[in-house]
Amino acid sequence: MSLAVSLRRALLVLLTGAVFILTVLYWNQNVIKTQAYTESQLRPHAQKDHQFIPIPLEKSWTYKCENDRCVRVGYHKNGQDAKRVSFISCSMTCGDINIWPHPTTKSLISAHTLRFSVEDVQLHLDSPHREVCKQLKLSFDWFLKQLRQIQRLNYAVHTSEMPMAASAASGGSESASRLRQHNTDPDVAETPPVASLFGATFSSHRAGDLESLQVKISVHKSGELDFKLDNDESYQLSSTFENRRIVVHITAHTFFGARHGLSTLQQLIWYDDEERLLRTYASSLINDVPKFRYRGLMLDTSRHFFTVEAIKRTITAMGMAKLNRFHWHITDAQSFPYVSQHYPELAEHGAYSESETYSEQDVREVNEFAKMFGVQVLLEIDAPAHAGNGWDWGPKRGLGELSLCINQQPWSFYCGEPPCGQLNPKNNHTYLILQRLYEEFLKLTGPTDMFHLGGDEVNLDCWAQYFNDTDLRGLWCDFMLQSNARLKLANGNVAPKHVVVWSSALTNTKCLPNSQFVVQVWGGSTWQENYDLLDNGYNIIFSHVDAWYLDCGFGSWRATGEAACSPYRTWQNVYKHRPWERMRLDKKRRKQVLGGEVCLWTEQVDESQLDNRLWPRAAALAERLWSDPNDDHDFDILPPEVFRRISLFRNRLVELGIKAEALFPKYCAQNPGECI
């Protein structure tokens, strides 16, 4: 009985479906007729024996590969038998491998490409480490989710924001994302949801060249899941095609390497809007390993608050670009958005508002999210300077002044930018609170061998008002050593192997032991301190203000004083910067360079500009640190090949909903090499 009912139901559903399809088809047919009629009426030049122009208009051109460059040519001139090549398919098959950052060791791809749908993708995990498998599965789910978005199967996204982003994204020839009044092409006349519905259920699955695309990920050597500076991030990716089946092998020593392999695979796949299917190479072989271990991006969430959602979006893009450290400058003198479990007073007094805070749960969520993209979250409570608002409740609780000079005026006497505030180096409670905060951070982000203590821009005049020590710099040094000792206590009495501090007057002395301290150099790239720090044996992370500060170039935000660090660093500036080459470092000193980081201070940035301030410029750094390409032609002008790849990478970011800035007029994206 119940079987009969369900059968009847199924039949009914099928029937409704068939009627629906027929209606749509019939309706399209009508559209063609009426449109053709009205068109001949409307066009005054029609009588002039005009050649037929296909609509939508991107169908009127195709791309040819000439000297490793995709050239746009009129399609109607070619005769109708040759198939139209979409911009992206040409880009992906013309010239060198089109992924960002460029693989370092080896990359071969076949000219033969095949069509498939995201439903054809299968995962096989091969690892003795259960936790690794679990983590890889999570990363893979995201990989699939993004493929689905690229193939525009994501209905929810599609109906709202996506068509816009998508149409801006693909270089020359996206499928019509909006219904236009003169779309006579039957494929395009459908509204987008219908198109994707059809694509998903009928045509695409059948039309592909593949039965399946199997992704086999093997991680044997190490079950390491904690972020270490020495994590092996290398991977090998190879794929073969046989019996309508592509098998992709990703082999890596660690989860981290395998994750990068997955990210590379994602860039070997593209959405061909001519076919409305995904495409990839029939075979490929890539051996890849990063040149630098620390590839970071710093975001300041104190000058302006950024939502967890915005941070996650940033991390998604970092994963695409294979950046691996998200340096979260979570507090500063302006605000204290982190709600500590032990000391909620900090946020109560220091956050801009109740809604502009990060709970422990928020931080944990960001951390777990980041791990799926192979990104470590490094939290920084800047100290002793850059700590004011949020630290003012000490006296009320009988803990004494935790921080001094809070919001003191005239600010220029006591700090680098308003508002002032510098922790009290002679109050034991201050250290205790720091220790608790460190403890919470370590608990939230998991065990690591790296921690950031801040430590920059101490203004000794601030302290001089309170203490008559003759050696105030010594006080600063003691502060850093004391907080480092607290860090050790917070970390279960194990000192983290690498403790990062910003470069400052203090790092020019030898007060901090070079065995443990890493200096993040943010001064000018030509300054003497660069050499001195290396000579003094410190490991270094470069964040040179004149190349890798992404906030520069928007003028002074105060009425007085000059612009801090103009001009704007273009993506080419970011890309061209190679301090280790310019400084002619020998092998030993080069080893002391752990990597680099772009910094986004947010005096003049809030959430609505976050994406376009960061991207695609942070991606330029990503390739600099991952592949560190040689500057054969002195780099005054970047090779066209770099433009071609970063332009496509930018489109990929936009496709995933990241509002990256435009690199150049779209004409230049559609006609690679013509604008250089």
Added chain:
Amino acid sequence: MLFNRFKHCNLTLLLCAALAASIAVAVADDSSESAGNSRSKWVCDSTDLCLPEKEVLSAAVVENNHHRFESQRDCRLSCGKYGSIWPMPTVECTLSNERVHFDPWKVRFNVVAPNPVTTQFLRETNRLFVSNLLKECLRNCTLGSSKEVLVKAAVNDSSLLLDWTTDEGYMMVVRTTDAVTFVDIKASTVYGARHAFETLTNLVTGSLSNGLLLVSAARVHDRPAYPHRGLLLDTARNFMPLRYMRNTLDAMAASKLNVLHWHVVDTHSFPLEITRVPEMQQYGAYSTGQTYSHMDAVNLVKYARLRGIRILLEIDGPSHAGNGWQWGPSSGMGNMSVCLNRTPWRNYCVQPPCGQLNPLNEHMYAVLKEILEDVAELGAPEETIHMGGDEVYVPCWNHTDEITTEMKKRGYDLSEASFLRLWSQFHQRNLQAWDEINRRMFPSVSAAKPVILWSSRLTDPEHIEQLLPKERFIVQTWVGAQDPLNRNLLQRGYRLLISTKDAWYLDHGFWGSTSYYNWRKVYDNALPVAPRAASNQLPQVQQAAQVLGGEVCMWSEYVDQNSLEARIWPRAGAAAERLWSNPRSSASLAQRRFYRYRERLIARGIHPDAVVPHWCVLHEGQCL
């Protein structure tokens, strides 16, 4: 009719309000502990800073007559002569410290206008006004016991004409009796009235409890310093979807800017549909999705009008015209554009891709006339056109045999003077076509409309008078503030639009050796002043404003929808105050009003750039 609907809603609204109020009370109780400091009262101190009461107390400057406000924004409404009105009123402005607590749904409107079209316009204005008010609400907008607010708007002029002669001034009086608050708006045109409504939204802020706060008594008498307050938007280098165009218009309306100079086409692409010549768009657009249909443009013009904004279309030529013009040869019309997409581009143009119209091709003029016809159809009868005319690259023409041969045949030599002559003839000819179209299409508009050209070698003061008659051509200059060009052209009697290259080019700072101009620099850019004697050379009606105003320019080489809003806003707002109020004071005195203006843009759904750390907005006077 409208009234009736409100009545129906009233019962449900009341119920909702009661519910919301009880929830709000509960929430307030919860949060009163943690948000303790935001609960303290605010005062406006003697230096026009809004500060928490306790801070002022500790500084021992508080006097008994200081008014206590519930929030910083409440304080800002009347702190300082201009409160938070942006741009600042020019004639008279007095604001009371008292507030009326009201419900935006309970504002009643009374429109006094001479005819149905103006009445209709004002009704639409009222609707937009209410929707803007709602965006100011912090919590629930409904209020159980709202004061009644009656807004009366009276307009004399029966026409909807909007051009450089339109009177955009208004007078607004707010007064409050025991039961009712009256807002009395008087303006000669509907556009003046809509600006008054814009000012009225600046007298309102969200209350910490439900509903809104309105300054209870005010007198504002206001009119703009310049009739042309514009923003140039380039949609050819990178396409801007309509949604972003409308956002831009919304933000312009909030700033009392009144001209969107739509640089719709360029060498790179031709996104605009020309119904008479569909080939333009078919060959020139980036893709199907990245186009503006004729109807899109018509609707956009209407959308702008309702917000007091003209859309001035620019069809750039003879330079900056390439893609879209490719189809000449295949349809037997010859090369309408030359040097098209030629490489290496540096030999043929100033920026890739190349393309320059062929001034000796008759078909090109025919097509261009059809385009002009479409453009005339899009705009209001009184609207004119921007004909571009910048950056002609003579070597392009000079390297094209087709052109040089024909020139020789017609008796030209190949000197620069000849090319300039050819170039000016191009404009003269299009002007004739434009006149002919307008006479035919709008016989009611009697005077021939002047058209606009960019400054170029053609507008060189040395020979401009021989090439471009001053009655017919308005020059939009794009030179640096120190360049003598403006002065020279003004002396010769030309009317100008000013787009100061080293202050009002919003695309600068991201390419080459250009630098970014922050809002202060944009604000402080004073426009040149015409010498008195010079304007006598013009007919009487045109003398009034020889400097018609100016435009900030958003060229889109490095901007698309992803960064458009942040690049334009809030900086264009700084220019808006320069153009509306032309203040003598510098940006420093405007900053707190400016920050509030920026927040209003955000409330209205725009994404302006941040200009200072959030802390500095909350702590006035601490970040100097």
